[in-house]
């Protein structure tokens with residue numbers, strides 16, 4: 001029987017460092033995904049090396065997270081933060097450093113799982129030099145993203161071409177929701193092999209508090225009506241829609257309505273500017289007294305905020321998956337989310353929360369008010385939400401599916417190549 005002992009796998013995430021603190025410096029879902037998948041694969045027996053770009057001179061080159069699971073930082077370009085749209089020119093150096101690391105350590109990686117389009121480029125170049133099976137997760141599709149923004153970056157044509165070639169040539173693409181697969185097929189290519197394996201969440205970490213305990217810990221009153229957002233400050237996250245919805249809420253003039261907007265930001269950087277803009281709208285609508293900006297939420301407070309909330313709102317313009325929704329659901333909190341992408345997969349309307357058209361603040365207000373109006377129904381939605389996450393979205397389950405996929409690819413490389421030519 002196939003044994004995982006001493007079997008190496010490389011996860012490549014050039015710009016999403018799995019060892020960095022989440023919730024700041026553009027670090028979000030991809031960083032969490034790579035780290036959690038890596039650690040769960042290691043628990044299942046794999047030797048996991050996660051490769052990323054060194055983005056500050058004082059970062060250690062290697063971080064050991066757990067037995068058989070480490071982050072390896074490669075120097076490619078300046079040892080400084082570089083916005084993701086400007087990293088492409090440093091990828092040949094990243095590739096060379098990866099090959100140097102392999103040569104020095106003597107480690108071969110039969111499976112390389114790449115994350116986001118830049119890493120897919122590295123994976124495809126590696127394939128020209130090494131015998132590897134490439135698995136790829138997009139995290140975001142240029143073809144979807146560029147439809148919804150007004151200024152298209154210079155790198156767009158390179159990204160779109162790389163994403164298409166990767167879809168058509170990787171041994172396997174992992175879509176995290178049926179909606180993401182549909183977008184790959186309709187907007188990128190009808191060729192290539194796609195499996196659906198969702199993102200996961202830590203069902204022990206999220207779900208460890210009752211609402212009352214969480215409120216006590218955070219100093220919130222049991223009678224408060226708490227509306228919660230957490231995530232990066234980015235206009236595409238739709239925080240403006242949430243603020244305007246709360247401005248329209250029928251509860252807005254009640255003293256116990258609280259809006260909590262969590263997430264880190266850096267003054268003068270893109271996330272700092274978005275936070276300033278949001279604070280401006282909060283002020284303009286007269287919501288300052290009821291709104292709290294607690295900043296980046298880490299391990300010590302995030303689970304309590306999710307549990308304390310009456311409703312968690314995910315108002316993104318688009319979301320290929322959306323980890324925040326399942327983290328809230330795992331915590332027994334219903335979700336009001338935009339009716340887009342992976343949120344249509346995770347949130348079941350009327351069962352675990354509600355969906356509203358993206359950017360429609362009137363519809364968000366109505367959905368939020370429905371949940372805030374009925375505590376019994378709110379609790380029923382929360383119980384069903386927790387159950388859905390336990391059933392479908394634990395990291396252990398996600399890692400088991402990925403592990404099976406890797407093993408399948410390693411045991412039948414020739415057959416896979418044949419299938420790929422046909423474009424199943």
Ligand code: UDP
Pocket residue numbers: 022023024027028029030032230231232262263264295296297298302321322323324325327
């Ligand atoms: N996050 C966090 N603290 C913060 C803000 C965000 O831990 O202050 C985490 C959040 O819990 C989630 C991730 O960042 O795990 C965001 O992932 P999601 O898929 O929702 O959005 P993305 O950042 O990928 O757009």
